[in-house]
Amino acid sequence: MRSHIIGTIFRKEIREVLRDKRMIFLIILMPFFLYPVMFTLIGFVGKNQEEKLSTEKVTVLLNPEAETTPIYNLLKINPTLDVKLESFEQTALDTMKSTIGVLVGEGFQSSLDSNSSATVTLLYDASKDLLETRVDAIKKSIEQLNQDLLITRLSNKQLSQSFIKPIDLKEQNIAPQNRVVGKIMGRFLPMLLLIFIFTGCIYIAIDITAGEKERRTLQTLFTAPIKVREIIAGKFLATYAVGLVSATMNVLSLLFAMTIQVKLMSDGKSDMAFTLPITPEGWAWMILIVILATAFMAAISLAVVLLANSYKEAQSYVSPLMMMIIIPAMMSQMPGMELTSSTAMIPILNISLAIGAIFQGIFNVGHIMMVVLFALLYAGVALYIASLTFGNENVITGEKVKFNALFSKK
Template sequence: MRSHIIATIFSKEIKEVLRDKRMLYLIILLPFFLYPVLFTLIGGVGASQQEKLMQQEIAVWVSPNAVDTPLPDLLAQDPSLKVEMKAFAEADLEGQKRTMGIQLPDDYQERLNNGQSAEIVIYADQSQDVLNMRERILRTQLTGLGDQLLNERLASKELSPEFANPLSIDSVDLSPEESGDRMMVAFLPMMILLFIFIGCIYIAIDITAGEKERRTLQTLFTTTASTKEIVAGKFLAVAAVGIVSATMNILSLVVAMNIQAYLLEEESAGMAMNLAPEAWVWLVILVLLTTLFLGALSLAVVLLANSYKEAQSYVSPLMMVVLIPAMMAIMPGVELNMQTALIPVFNVALSIVAILKGNFDTSMLAIVAAASFVYGILALYLASLSFGNENIITGEKVNWKALLGK
């Protein structure tokens, strides 16, 4: 193959991508700005709504026998709670808006004096967000009150707080320090594969079915360029856009997640990767090989369409080829082994999960890389068969037996 012809075709396709402002904005520029803006809005609205919920006035009905208990003082700490001492039944709260009830047993104080346990029941319609949040806050406060009463009991018996807690359970996380956080491990493999596919599929549609519809693809075959050179040039363009699209989307997603974590004041919720250099090398290799496979597969499939609209109908089935294995890879108990290492896309998703967790096996990653390379070559060969079939290029009826027989 002549490298200068391949470079010319590649340059031509890239220039067309850069001229197509819609594709440029949709695949590369829009995602880079969309996620930070979107997550900033979500984080800002979420924080604002949470503050509004905390400021809403809530009516709290408390059974009268709670008068001489610490409960009224505990509720009085929140000025948004309108406390009313009254006897009520569960049915009385049905249909009430922003109203919750706290029921103490009639022998509440007697049970506490006898060293027994007294049950406090909180009634709240938890389908109402404001009541659901207040119920959780109130339960935490009452748990603290219970701990205080327990310490008083232990002190009266001259016992240390450790007496009521005979076993102290702790756990040590032995996962490598360089592993990524759990949120990133769960979602990043799927995001990487999805963004690579999105970047590949739309340029693949434009330079195959789109050119067939514009009658420019047929013209290309009248030049001195061979079929292999045409496939190589177009494939390199698809792969380049796929890698750029994935990189821009992932960077944007990481920035967006950290912005949201900052707005919600949850620093641990941010996305950060502290991977070893070897892990980064394997991650780059797998992304490149996945782009090779998905780019070639996209070219081979969408070339069968005779129009841009028809090619778009192939997007959803192909997307399932990416999404389903990626989602299965984060299921509990699914691991990278000799069997799963040979399943296309699924093996890459499992490898990325292992890399982010920091417990990857280099030999298994090598097997995945080799398998992905083979699948990519097979997809490229399939694409070359499609490009080399005159009926497919001209949009006529295809003899599948003759095509696949090659």
């Protein structure tokens, strides 16, 4: 293979990409604006929702018999509850907006006085977040009352609180905060990263293969004194470069948006700093894996979309390919799923698990090396299939390329 020919093809493809406004928007501008806007919007909506949940008043209907009980006083002091003493039917509650029914059982006070249990029933629509929040607050208040009454009862019997709690169980999270952040990031970032890389690769791959077939420019290239492998290498490098730029832009924009969001949420509190438990060695592995993952994605994108005869047909391959990436990436988040010598061989899943492990700061170098080797192997296989497709006569003449014909001898 001649490097100057590959370089010429690569430069031409990149020049065309840089002149394509749609591609520039997809690769650079969209990630640059998407995440800051998305995070600001989510933060704004979330804050509004939180404010609404904490301040909006909810009507509480309490049966009149409860007026003399401590429950009435307990509910009255809550400023987010509008307590009304009136009889009600359960069916009537369904038609009322933002209303909770509280039924205090008959003989409430006498039951308490005789050291028995009194009944309080809460009636509400659990499908409404606001009512659920208020019910939680009511339950907390009643639980506190319960606790106070229990202490009184124990004291009357001259028993200490430890009498009803033989074992006092305590737990403490010893993980540093950055490891917790790493765990959260390690769960969703690998999938996002793989999607970013794929999106970056697939559209240029379509443009320079099926798009060229449709625009009838591919034949011209095949009449030049160049080898199929040189064409593939030039186009692969262009797809790879765009995929890498796209992934980098997406990740930088995402991290920037997250940092800003965390800073805004922390409101000056130092314990909410956004740090990750990744060592310099971890970063080095991460970069290598992302580079190889991009090579694999670029190769597989080329191999698949080359089978298409038109832009439209190639676009119909995007969703199934995306599924092939999302499903293994999601599998990597299943409980108990971790990077082992077996999972290190499964394409996509291995990359997702490796990135997740590096984010958490806990990884086995042997397993990561296996991921690197297998990512290289799969990229090579995908490129080989792409070269078989490109070498097929039907690609040149614009006919449909049959997948099984690629492996049959002419």
